[in-house]
Amino acid sequence: MYLMKVVLVERRNPGQLSMLPEIEALTRTLGYEVVEKISQVREPDPAYQIGRGKVKEIERAVKLHGAKRVVFANQLTPTQAFNLSKALGVEVLDKVQLILEIFAMRAGTPDAKLQVEYAKLKYELPRIRERIRSIVAVEQPGRMGGGEYEVQVHYDAIKRRLVSLRKKLATIEKRRELLRKRRKKLGFKLVTLAGYTNSGKSTLLNALTEGGAEVDDKYFATLAPRTRALKKSPKILLTDTVGFIEDMPPMVVEAFKATLEEIYLADVILLVLDGSDPVHEMMRKYKACMQFLENLDAKIVVALNKIDLLKSPEELEEKLKILNSAASTVVPISALKGENLDTLIETLRMNT
Structure with missing residues (x-):
């Protein structure tokens, strides 16, 4: 099977964590073969995002590996994208275009x-x-x-x-608004699953309801909202939404307004975090999610998922201590193993 060869590039500010691991995971979701990764720490160049010397380095890597695309972990301006494509002689994608390609596939x-x-x-x-x-x-x-x-x-x-x-999108929003009003009139409460992409939301949706949601370990597996009744509380509806990602551009959020509105109109937001992530990564993703959620009226319950993958009780205790300092309600669970789901359901009941 032929895999398109790509070169990954990032420009980051001094002290900023590398974005390459995440952009590489996104790239592999599309089935690309990453042949080289290039990083530079500096202020952004207005014409190329990176320094002129790095442009030459990327050009050499493209020719050496026969790469067909260069993928940037940064968001590029139209001028930067045009200049880079012209200088490198191949198609150049930025982070936003990569995300949109995954959306199109999903x-x-x-x-x-x-x-x-x-x-x-x-x-x-x-x-x-x-x-x-x-x-x-x-x-x-x-x-x-x-x-x-x-x-x-x-x-x-x-x-x-x-x-x-x-x-057409305005019509979709109106149709969904009518459905939400009908649910409310019938006395249903809405709990919306939110979280960083690939955190286990679909697995949790299946565990708490009658199942049937596709479970995939690739990024952005969920694009269309799915709403189901909670197993032990049929008057509580659970909705899954598209996953967040750090620095998701406003125009992407705007395009998926009909999907993300499920979050804005929820009675409770169930924020799912991957408990198997290192502490700094877990908190980075928590903060990225809270950029979308912090100004909402809904209560937020954090589900610290995948605790079955933790090495020791002490690791769980440390992560709960750090999370509890930032969030008011945190419930440790394993959606895959069914651990502590009764406690989570009871917490949702108490908050709706």
Whole structure:
């Protein structure tokens, strides 16, 4: 089986943790083969994000391995993306485009597919505008050359498609709002599963309900919301949502507003964390999730998942102590082994 070869690149600030492990996991989700990883610690370069010398190093790595793509752990401006692609001679993706490619692969419902298409086109639009600007710069002023004309036609077509998609997404939001109002009228309480992507939310959804959600250890396995009744409390509904990731751009969040609204309208948010992560990683992910959740009215219950993978009771005690200093309600569980789920259900009952 042929795997597309890619070179991973990151630019990080002094003292910032490396983003390469996470971006590598995202890349492997798409089935790419990572042939080289390049990192640089410096302030961002306006034209290339990284230093000019590093651009040459990446170019050598691309030629050496026959890589077809370069993937940046950073978010690139349209100018940076254009300059890098031109200098390297291959397609350059940033973190946002990588996430959107995974979303496109994972989108299994018509609603999710519309949301993905909207996000991808909205992100592509300023990049096409940059291409038009660069073509105009080398062609005769005042005349629309062939290259500019083709790109302009594509640009206008995307703008029209975005208008159409916005209308369709507004219809989706209205339909979901009607469903939520009906649930509330019938006396149902809504608990929304949230958490960093790949934290075990789908496994927990299956453990607490009648099951049936796809369980996958790859990133962003869930795009469309799934709502089911809690096994032992049928008046409490549990909804799974798309996983968070650090620095998820606002335009991605906007595209998935219909999905993420399940969080904003919940009575309780069940925030799932991966307890097998090292402490610093666990708290990094907790803080990334709280960027989305901290201004909400809903109560937040933290489920520290995967405690069956911990090496000792002391490790669990240490992690609970640190988490309890940041969160008001923390319940240690193993969704896979069914450990402490009765306590979690009782905690949810008490908070709805």
